[in-house]
Amino acid sequence: MITxxxxxxxxxxxxxxxxxxxxxxNIVLMSGLFIGPVIAGATDFESAAxxxxxxxxxxxxxxxxxxxxxxxxxxxxxxxxxxxxxxxLYIPAYLSCRxxxxxxxxxxxxxxLPVLVIxxxxxxxxxxxxxxxxxxxxLLDLLGYIAGFVVVCxxxxxxxxxxxxxxxxxxxxxxxxxxxxxxxxxGGFIIVGVLxxxxxxxxNYTQKRREPK
Amino acid sequence: MQLFASLFNAALLAxxxxxxxFERALGPNILIxxxxxxxxxxxxxxxxxxxxxxxxVLAWVLDLYFSDFxxxxxxxxxxxxxxxxxxxxxxxxxxxxxxPKIFGRIKAYVHLSVLNCSVLGALFLNTQFGSxxxxxxxxxxxxxxxxxxxxxxxxIAHPRLNSDLVPxxxxxxxxxxxYVGIISLALYAFVGYATR
Numbered sequence: 131m132i133t134x135x136x137x138x139x140x141x142x143x144x145x146x147x148x149x150x151x152x153x154x155x156n157i158v159l160m161s162g163l164f165i166g167p168v169i170a171g172a173t174d175f176e177s178a179a180x181x182x183x184x185x186x187x188x189x190x191x192x193x194x195x196x197x198x199x200x201x202x203x204x205x206x207x208x209x210x211x212x213x214x215x216x217x218x219l220y221i222p223a224y225l226s227c228r229x230x231x232x233x234x235x236x237x238x239x240x241x242x243l244p245v246l247v248i249x250x251x252x253x254x255x256x257x258x259x260x261x262x263x264x265x266x267x268x269l270l271d272l273l274g275y276i277a278g279f280v281v282v283c284x285x286x287x288x289x290x291x292x293x294x295x296x297x298x299x300x301x302x303x304x305x306x307x308x309x310x311x312x313x314x315x316x317g318g319f320i321i322v323g324v325l326x327x328x329x330x331x332x333x334n335y336t337q338k339r340r341e342p343k
Numbered sequence: 344m345q346l347f348a349s350l351f352n353a354a355l356l357a358x359x360x361x362x363x364x365f366e367r368a369l370g371p372n373i374l375i376x377x378x379x380x381x382x383x384x385x386x387x388x389x390x391x392x393x394x395x396x397x398x399x400v401l402a403w404v405l406d407l408y409f410s411d412f413x414x415x416x417x418x419x420x421x422x423x424x425x426x427x428x429x430x431x432x433x434x435x436x437x438x439x440x441x442x443p444k445i446f447g448r449i450k451a452y453v454h455l456s457v458l459n460c461s462v463l464g465a466l467f468l469n470t471q472f473g474s475x476x477x478x479x480x481x482x483x484x485x486x487x488x489x490x491x492x493x494x495x496x497x498x499i500a501h502p503r504l505n506s507d508l509v510p511x512x513x514x515x516x517x518x519x520x521x522y523v524g525i526i527s528l529a530l531y532a533f534v535g536y537a538t539r
Binding site: 161169225241 | 518
């Protein structure tokens, strides 16, 4: 067990802030830690909702559980425990998702629902960040990361739904033109890349304004 | 000959039509990390090829016996994670015991190259296509080769994508995603695209 004095200074001063995961370290747009399901899975609003729900469920309960795994275990074994816990939690996540949203969004999301069990919030952030926070702070911090993913996934799904199907879920939204290629994987790469650039530009601008002159 | 043709077809399918990065977007985060260094591109690709190929064999056995089971779809992630973990642990022990130099070199990133969406996604896709054992093996090999192709294309573009010529906000991840998107668009020529 590492005592607080033995930890590096940056870890000692680490505090759980929901805004970190939501904006500054957003796992899709800022750090790019987990982008595949948003690019290829969130092709419309409904599939984005299913992916967001399953991601939130699996990540929240996996990290809350895995944070309790003793650090005496070697990392090789710990990381497997995390993956197994996440894949076991996929069962209730899938069943809850089906009960709430029905079969259609699950079929649309395809293999991008089960691949959510290997996400780097669980496999990496638990090690590099969540272990260094108190349990309550960790939960607060984790909610920020989950919200960051959910917001980006839903926005991407909604944008694609508008430009491909002229709708957001069941609500019709007429924009006067269609871009069907946005639902493809290359469309997903480009839309997420552009969103990442815009998000970084806004973040850099607000940071510059905050700096003392 | 039939066996080789099936293996070759599946490998070609995984490299071009179902490329884990360009077509399926399985593990672009790992690809971006690996593409910074040439040795990482090679190392990651070798590990992914090795794990997907061996896992595909075990996945084929599981599919053969359990695919008719009603709840197989829900249990699939857990079963496949156990398969990957078994191969990971066993291989790591063997490398540590018999090839300590290689173990020292790969231990920093081996977990990233084994536990990622590319590997797990390849097993799901294999099950979805449901071919013979040679097809499973070919798809496993093709997934690794497809990852290498994507990694190499990103590695050679890496200096330009991170140069000062790119606006600061778009430097790094955003422009890399747009670049991968454009290559993905080019590869769509193999699949063909029809608007509704």
